[in-house]
Amino acid sequence: MKPPRNGLAAIAPMLWLAVFFVFPFLLVAKLSLSDTALSMPPYVPRIDWQQGLAGLQAVFAGLDNETYARLAQDRLYLDAYLSSLRLAGIGTGLLLLIGYPVAYGISRCPPTLRQALVMAVILPFWTSFLIRIYAWIAILKPAGVLNTALHGLGLPGVDILNTETAVLLGLVYAYLPFMVLPLYAVLERQDQRLIEAAQDLGSTPLSAFWRITFPLSLPGAVAGALLCFIPMAGEFVIPDLLGGSETLMLGRVIWTEFFSNRDWPAASAVAIVLLATLVIPILLFERQQAKVLS
Amino acid sequence: MNGRPQTGGIRSSFAPWEDPSARPLVRFEAVSKAFGDTAAVKRLDLSIYEGEFFALLGPSGCGKTTLMRMLAGFEAPDAGRILLGDRDISAEPPHRRPVHMMFQSYALFPHLNVAQNIGFGLRRQGVSRAETTARVEEMLALVKLEGLGRRRPDQLSGGQQQRVALARALAPRPRILLLDEPMAALDKKLREETQFELMALQQDLGLTFMIVTHDQDEAMVLADRIAVMREGEIVQIGRPAEVYEAPVDRYVAGFIGDVNLFEGRIEAAGDGRIRLHSADGVFEAEGAADAADVGWLAVRPEKITVHSEPPPPGGNQLAGRLLDYGYLGDWTTYLVELAPGRTVRAARANATRTPAQTLGCDDPIWLTFAPSSAIVLTR
Numbered sequence: 001m002k003p004p005r006n007g008l009a010a011i012a013p014m015l016w017l018a019v020f021f022v023f024p025f026l027l028v029a030k031l032s033l034s035d036t037a038l039s040m041p042p043y044v045p046r047i048d049w050q051q052g053l054a055g056l057q058a059v060f061a062g063l064d065n066e067t068y069a070r071l072a073q074d075r076l077y078l079d080a081y082l083s084s085l086r087l088a089g090i091g092t093g094l095l096l097l098i099g100y101p102v103a104y105g106i107s108r109c110p111p112t113l114r115q116a117l118v119m120a121v122i123l124p125f126w127t128s129f130l131i132r133i134y135a136w137i138a139i140l141k142p143a144g145v146l147n148t149a150l151h152g153l154g155l156p157g158v159d160i161l162n163t164e165t166a167v168l169l170g171l172v173y174a175y176l177p178f179m180v181l182p183l184y185a186v187l188e189r190q191d192q193r194l195i196e197a198a199q200d201l202g203s204t205p206l207s208a209f210w211r212i213t214f215p216l217s218l219p220g221a222v223a224g225a226l227l228c229f230i231p232m233a234g235e236f237v238i239p240d241l242l243g244g245s246e247t248l249m250l251g252r253v254i255w256t257e258f259f260s261n262r263d264w265p266a267a268s269a270v271a272i273v274l275l276a277t278l279v280i281p282i283l284l285f286e287r288q289q290a291k292v293l294s
Numbered sequence: 295m296n297g298r299p300q301t302g303g304i305r306s307s308f309a310p311w312e313d314p315s316a317r318p319l320v321r322f323e324a325v326s327k328a329f330g331d332t333a334a335v336k337r338l339d340l341s342i343y344e345g346e347f348f349a350l351l352g353p354s355g356c357g358k359t360t361l362m363r364m365l366a367g368f369e370a371p372d373a374g375r376i377l378l379g380d381r382d383i384s385a386e387p388p389h390r391r392p393v394h395m396m397f398q399s400y401a402l403f404p405h406l407n408v409a410q411n412i413g414f415g416l417r418r419q420g421v422s423r424a425e426t427t428a429r430v431e432e433m434l435a436l437v438k439l440e441g442l443g444r445r446r447p448d449q450l451s452g453g454q455q456q457r458v459a460l461a462r463a464l465a466p467r468p469r470i471l472l473l474d475e476p477m478a479a480l481d482k483k484l485r486e487e488t489q490f491e492l493m494a495l496q497q498d499l500g501l502t503f504m505i506v507t508h509d510q511d512e513a514m515v516l517a518d519r520i521a522v523m524r525e526g527e528i529v530q531i532g533r534p535a536e537v538y539e540a541p542v543d544r545y546v547a548g549f550i551g552d553v554n555l556f557e558g559r560i561e562a563a564g565d566g567r568i569r570l571h572s573a574d575g576v577f578e579a580e581g582a583a584d585a586a587d588v589g590w591l592a593v594r595p596e597k598i599t600v601h602s603e604p605p606p607p608g609g610n611q612l613a614g615r616l617l618d619y620g621y622l623g624d625w626t627t628y629l630v631e632l633a634p635g636r637t638v639r640a641a642r643a644n645a646t647r648t649p650a651q652t653l654g655c656d657d658p659i660w661l662t663f664a665p666s667s668a669i670v671l672t673r
Contacts, residue, residue: 196368197401199388201466202418208389211414215405 025275032268033063042262067269077270080248085277087164087249088233091171092225098172099179099224104213106180107187118184121177133170133241140166140242162244170238175231179224186220187213222285230278234271250274308518310343317379319344319502320365320470325374327360334360336526337374342470347496348504349513352523353549358506361523362472365504366395378469389418394468398475400459402447408458409434409443415466433461436495453484460492464499473505477512489515510550514538522546538594543673547592554598554638560589560670568670574632577610581670590671597667598640600628601660602653610668612638612661616653630659 034043045062048055071077106117124132139145140161147157160166190213198208236251243249250270257267310316318341327335335357342348350358363369365376367388375384383391394415402411412433413426421429434440437457447455456476463471476492477485493516496503507513513520514534521531522545530542541547544555558572560583570577570591579591605611614630617637621644628640640661653659 191399191401193397193399193401194403196366196388197395197397197403198414200366200368200393200395201415201462202389204389205387207418212403 028268028271030059030063032067032265032272033065034265035062035064035066036263036265041264043264067265068273070266071269071273076248077253080250080253081270081273081277083248084233084250084274087167087171087239087247088229088235091168091175091232092229094168094172095175095179095228096221096225099176099183100217100221102176103180103183103187103220106184107190114188118181121180121184124177129174130237133174133237136166136170136173136242137161140169161242162247164243164247166242167239167247167249170242171232171235174238175228178227182223182227183217183220186217190216226282226285230282233278234274308345310346311341311519316343318342319346319379320504321377322361322365323375323377325361325364325371325376327357327364327369327372329360333526335364335371338526338528340521340528340531342502342504344502345500346502347493347516347518348502349517349520350504350506350523351508351510351513351520351549353508356523357526358523359474362395362474362504362506365470366393366472367391392466392469393472394463394466395472395474396459396463396476398478400447400455400479402455402458402462404447406446407443408439408445408447408450411447411458412443412461412465414462419466429465433465436464437461452479453488456480456488460495464495464501468501470502470504473503475507475509476505477507477509485512492516514550520550522549539669541592541669541671544590544592544671547669547671552595552639552641554593554595555671556591556593557588558591560584560586560672567665570670574612574636575610577668578665579610579668579670580666581668583670583672586672592669592671593663593667595627595639595641596625596643598638598661598663600640600642600653601662602657603660605660605662610663610665614638614659614661616655616657616659618655619653628653628659630661 031043034045036042037044045059047059051058102121106114106121109117137144141147142157142159142161144161150157160169194212194216195208198212199205203211234251234254235249236255239247239249239252240255243252254267254270257263257270320340320342322338322340324337324339325335326333326337338357338361340361350361352358360369364371367383367386367390371384375382377383378391378393383393403414406414409427409430413430416426416429417423430443431440434443437460439454439457439461442450442454447458450458456479460476473492477488480488489512492503503516505513505516517534519531520534520537521528522537523529524545530537530546532540537546538550541550547553547555556570556572556574556577558570558577561569561571562583562585563569563578566582567578567580568583568589570579570589572591577591583589604613612630612632614632616628617631618629620627623644625641625643628642630638630640632638638661
């Protein structure tokens with residue numbers, strides 16, 4: 001038997017989860033099973049609390065999976081879905097490639113310098129996210145900072161604003177701290193004597209890195225990857241500002257359904273599908289972690 | 295010091311350092327190393343011979359760990375050179391040296407199982423998978439961990455982890471094995487068991503071991519020779535019994551075992567003896583020393599005989615008051631006050647079960663020691 005104090009302590013996070021996750025999730029799930037209607041709010045059925053339990057039953061009878069069927073038939077949704085996962089996947093890969101050396105480099109600096117460098121990684125957060133993404137427009141636009149610099153060097157200019165390249169650039173830029181920090185946390189507390197032991201037993205510095213440092217930093221890499229992949233897949237601002245009309249991402253689809261088409265059930269269904277896709281890798285990761293720990 | 299057997303006796307015929315034609319396995323030649331302004335090792339010369347169990351003993355900060363890390367290749371000497379056989383290894387990186395180290399914290403690879411840890415060095419040497427498996431099994435049997443090859447390090451007890459660390463360092467058959475405070479994390483009983491196992495292992499395998507420790511008991515039990523270090527220099531080097539019974543100065547005498555020091559004027563007494571005039575009396579001791587205004591006699595507590603009645607006059611005698619005594623089972627130690635603020639320690643082996651303890655605190659007490667039991671020190 002656990003002491004009751006533990007039970008009490010567990011209530012707070014449970015309550016938090018119930019109020020801010022489970023309840024909104026159920027609302028969105030219910031919305032995704034509703035139908036659009038020309039009313040305010042623009043869906044039926046709505047719960048008529050005055051009828052009590054009978055009203056609730058009427059609502060359940062009115063729910064159907066028609067919206068999901070529609071999503072499955074329309075290629076637009078599937079394309080947007082796959083495109084989101086692809087961009088988030090490529091972005092995560094790029095973040096790992098860039099973030100790992102950054103985190104490794106910081107973790108091998110003298111402690112005083114480390115603090116300053118970690119500060120530097122966090123520093124961009126002091127400016128509004130929106131402003132930083134707008135700044136990228138100024139950099140990438142045809143007569144922007146980047147092209148001016150390229151012309152100055154006698155190089156041909158590039159026109160990448162409103163392309164997937166610009167979206168990936170924005171994603172990598174915006175999410176880099178979320179990749180660097182968990183990796184740094186793992187690398188920084190790694191026992192340097194393990195590296196010495198590996199070298200003592202005949203590993204070159206490079207081989208010691210691949211055999212010891214790298215595998216031991218994988219939990220940090222997985223944490224960073226999840227921390228970046230999940231919000232990137234649903235990202236709205238970056239593709240909206242930096243991407244062109246051909247950049248399909250679920251965040252934009254949800255926005256369009258919700259605000260332009262006033263199709264709340266469709267927007268909700270897209271959100272639910274996205275959530276379901278992301279929950280599976282998270283659960284797999286959790287289970288694998290639990291196995292390692294046991 | 296507390297009655298445990300010493301290796302010196304077991305291997306009294308093993309003394310390559312006394313043979314001028316013997317070639318040392320490891321040679322430090324005028325090696326210096328400083329960290330910033332602090333000199334860790336000062337122009338140090340040292341030879342270690344094949345098959346030797348060598349101990350570097352000293353307090354923390356004396357440079358013993360730096361010396362070991364230079365041999366492993368983790369630190370480069372600022373000056374001087376380190377030879378392994380005829381090969382100058384001063385500039386070689388650690389992974390090229392056939393020198394392996396057992397780390398104080400063990401430094402086992404947490405993501406690899408026991409067998410993979412032990413096989414790590416073999417695989418890096420290019421030993422085939424099949425042969426590695428066989429050799430790992432041998433090592434597991436050697437350190438009595440059969441059947442635990444698939445465990446992860448964190449599933450093992452501290453003692454088992456220590457054995458894995460030992461097996462891992464031994465598996466690639468190093469020319470010399472370095473042990474950095476190998477018993478520091480073990481409890482006393484396990485430590486004593488492990489010490490004897492380690493000695494047996496070293497002699498069975500015929501390997502050269504170098505141990506770094508601040509624990510003088512450990513160094514005494516394990517080593518063929520002990521080097522006592524202080525502030526980056528070796529103060530004395532010799533068999534455990536030599537270092538204990540014939541320390542070169544007060545530092546060594548005090549660092550290894552308990553000692554009572556009497557300060558006074560030394561004069562020659564002829565017949566290979568000296569006389570020391572101290573505040574506690576005039577003592578005779580065997581030993582050659584020039585007459586000096588300041589010198590010391592060092593007397594180990596167990597070489598002092600305790601009397602509850604005044605002994606017959608003559609010889610080296612002290613009288614005092616019993617301040618405190620401690621019954622340790624095998625020994626009883628006595629703290630005797632000669633004069634306010636001046637105390638002497640004595641120890642008596644409890645050779646019989648009948649309580650010889652008739653003395654109580656504050657009782658008058660007399661102490662005697664033989665001239666051959668005192669060490670004459672001039673520094």
